[in-house]
Amino acid sequence: MPFYFSKKSALSIMFGTALVLLIANLVLNIYENENNSISNKRELSNTEIDSLFRFSLHSLGLLDDWIKESKSSKVDKSYKVKIPRDLSIPVILAEINSNFWESDVTINSVEKIFSGRSILEIKWKDEIKLRADIDYHKDIFRSAGTAAFILENFELSSFEDSLLLEIPEPFSPLFVPSTENLSVRKFILDKQKTYSLLLNDDIPELKYKLKDGYSKNRLKGPLLSIINDFSSATYFFIDDGSDLFNSVIFSYLKDELVKRKIKIVKLSYLQKLDFSEIDLLISSFDTFMKNTAEGESITFLISVDNFRNLLPVIKSYRKVGYKIVHPSETKPSENID
Template sequence: MASTKRKIFTYLLFTALALLLVNIAVDLFTHKTKKPVASELSRTEIENTFWKVLDDYGINAEWVKKKKFREEHEDSINAQFLVTLPAEVPIPLIIKDINNVIEKDITGFVSKEMQIFGATEIRIYTNEMLKLKATLTPDPKLARNRNDFSFIISDAFTLSDKKFSDFLNVTYPVAAAIVPDTDELLKVDSLQRFSKEYVLLINNDIDDSKMKLVQEYQKELLRSSIRNILSAFPNAKYVTVEERSKLFNSPIYNFVRDEFKKRRFTVFPLSEFIRLETEDEQELVSKFKFYSEDTTASRQKVFYLTLDNFGKITPLIVKYKKQGSKIVPVSKSYLSIKQKN
């Protein structure tokens, strides 16, 4: 009997030790998730947030004035911001972006109040203390320092069906470059349904004998090819030519160019556009940023790039659009003026 009790005791002892070791192991190898402690945003942090959001929307610092502020029961600040901004800038979105940062402080909130003449007053509180007061007043005379962008997708008509569908569903008014060919007419019809424009690209890839522009053709045959091209693609906005093509470097080029001009089409060389065809993403982004932020040259930019590269720079497009730049159809770019001249 005593032997049995000792066995039971020994068994229970080893079981307890085993459970203890398991618990120690769990404590050692399991990291308990600590909930972040919400800290109250300081007045400086809130002001920095305010300035950053204004900068994100392309608001010039000269449009922001700081003025002394005194109000009974609101002695936590001694100055307020008076912001005059272009009427096109969406004040509700500015407030939303500020609030996206402020709400990280669980005690913080933004109050807004519409005033006469369209002004909006915002007050930012944390822990029930006023940390920032600003009045935003739209002014139709002001305009942001912006550029207009147009995009021509160079490979739209050589993409897979899935990728071509992606192109059609791009929310911006991008255009497609098309090498003239009757086999492409079905795809061309789909462009209009998705509010997409197209330009005709003359290069060495034209296989349709009725549309070829080759040195072996007599002038009348060349005229016929030009008529066939323009009748098959009546909604083309522009005609562009690859400088490395046989046509561009042949004796017939001037004749072909002039024949298009008679039909109200200026033939633009591809070098007219800003070409973003590099496969190096860092180089692509750097080049796009350079031209997009340049305000010393033309404010209207026409970019020529693949759909894949367009996707890579889309976050930057969103950024520049927020700052006031516009994405316009290629038909509304500066090319329309050059074509008329």
């Protein structure tokens, strides 16, 4: 008995066949990629394993004095490693695994639950090439300072700028009081970030405008609007190059803010990173960070674009022990005298 296929049935069969072939091709590609990945793994010598292990520890800010070789007849290299309390063992293991990713070694670690110690082993073909006893020590510290970032030119309407609110790095946008920035303020706070307020000659709206020549009675309205609407700001910065700062009314403004325990700081107390060339930006940032010792802090004023450019460098400093914090956790200055 002859079989007849409708046009619709034929199309369904063709579509089904194409789908099966597509899935088969995807599976084959995944299998080939996995095989290629395995075959591309590089064999390391004992010296290379040792060097890469030590490099991993140094990249996290560990000192040679904390990495002591110990004698063992069972493995080629054995270490006792001290780590400070601010560095977790899982972070160390992740760094080591990352650096050995392209090699054919196997990395295992066993954590001693009660002591917090971890025993790490690096193997090649079931032969232990390196063993490390990693343990916390409360009397050692990575010598590194603290930094915070205040961002100029932050625009919530910019997709790239708004994405910054999703990253873990803390920062504080800086803006002048305005009705639009009331909404920006709320959005920033909802994202668990902070913001700072700038008082200068460029406040656009009469509701918030502070102008030399205003009487105290005339100033009271805008000042109270600023205080009521933006009291959640980490700092009130005053542009000390502005006419407002150098006017006779500033003393009154300062007294009213200080009376309400609002921190007011000169903008010039921030360390400005204003470079159009990325190399100059990074080298300047490096200099400031390396001169910021343990227990010291520095607060940078930086454009949102330059902050984005610095993010990989900021991450590398955090990695070796520098603390990147919200500006509220630093002290750029005491209140203006």
